[in-house]
Amino acid sequence: MHFQIKADLTYRFAERCEVLLLLEAARAADQAVHREQLTISPPIGISRLDDSVTGERRVVFTAEREVRIAYEAEVEVLARDAALAGMPAAPIRDLPGEALRYLRASRYCPSDRFERFVEREFGGLAGGDKVAAILDWISGHMDYRAGVSDAASTALDTFVDRAGVCRDYAHLAIALCRAADIPARAVSAYAWKLTPPDLHAVVEVYLGGRWRLVDPTAKAPVDGLVRVATGLDAADIAFMTIFGRADLVSQAFAVRKS
Template sequence: MQYTVGCTLEYAVPSPSVFVFNVAASNTVFQTVEYETLRFSPDLPVDGWVEPETGARYHRVDVQGPHLSLHYEATVTLEPTVRDPALIAPIPPADIPLQDLFYVVPSRYCQSDQLMRLAYREFGRAPRTFEQPRRIAEWIHANVDYLVGTTTPLTSAFDIATSRAGVCRDFAHLGIAFCRALNIPARFVSCYAYDLWPRDFHAVFEAKLGDRWYLFDPTRQASPGGFVRIGAGRDAADVSFASIFGPARMTHMAVHAEAGDAESDRAPKEWKEFAVSSA
């Protein structure tokens, strides 16, 4: 399936500022960037780096002012593995790969150690298979209200468990924290989402079961079959679409994601109840 995705970001830059952007689609086993363009105005030197484990791509520019605009456009082919959840094998803590322990411990926005009692009370009796993270995603969808403007960049998973309101970023953080409290490796995923409305960058989480990472969207606003992956990390701090060092402020943002063929237009909606592996 093929999608065209992209964004336009504009900033006022009253004095010199450094920007690090993470908006480019990743190249992974299940996702191929067929074509892309990344333009800055004014035209500036760009430093680039690809995180080797997740494929997240970062671009840094040093801006003297008074403004900056970024335009990114890509055509991406997705070939995710779709599996029947009943066929996914559990992974006991003793067998978690050592490189994945990084995604079991608490992080800045995902205080799994503070949510352990709640996690075990709500999900501890579920089979230690795909069913556990699936129940976590469903619980968040049922118990947390999706309300724009109720949280800030400082809001954590513990805050959301208390306030029970937030946006996709917060839903993902809470899902990650619950998974980690149950010793399931989990990480934050930023993406373009084909069937998300209104258009925006989207955040979901993925959990490691067996030898694969599986996607979950507690907001239920989009389907994993239409997620074009940007980056993955411990939480939102690792894959913010823009990190700014200086007094710059955003003045405009537009995000888009369109189907590139008839198959792409149909398939995502058919996958909401399946296990989708994209990493």
């Protein structure tokens, strides 16, 4: 499927500072970027720090006063196998080296705190069946609600509050999967059919010898996700990291099937 994606952001910077932008569609095996344009107004010199391994498109620039960032792209999402049922989880010794880091606890996903819960609740299951059960548990025990969490909330906070937004759902799913010895990582994506439109936090799990996308909120179809970035948790996939202070003036995202 082909999608037209747009992002339009305006920020006011209190002082001159550097900005790391992770807003562009990634070059990945499951999607192809056919056309794109990134415009920063007023014109600013940028440095590209793209990652040849992950396909992430990274831009760094120095901002001051009011800056508008506009991004448009046409992206083709290729066929994805999102099946979980019966998918085997690889023994640790057989995992690719790049997957090992996604077994470890991280700042927002303290998976070591969930090991007893996961064993008690899902211990009789394995692989994709265990991941599906984890997602079903989250669906049955969580309320999608803004304002419950903040930028400091972890999966443990979400587990206690039983409410949050996509970032919180993703962190909890990642923590529970890692506690089950299944590699899991955070993914930021433009999401078709997401209401209201926004960059969406979802999850990839390593099963059956490959990474598989899942949406713990079930608010967007997997074949309508245009990936931007991947990482241990939200700290790695933020679409904008400001090394200073700034105020949001306006922000809008759009995804349309073409």
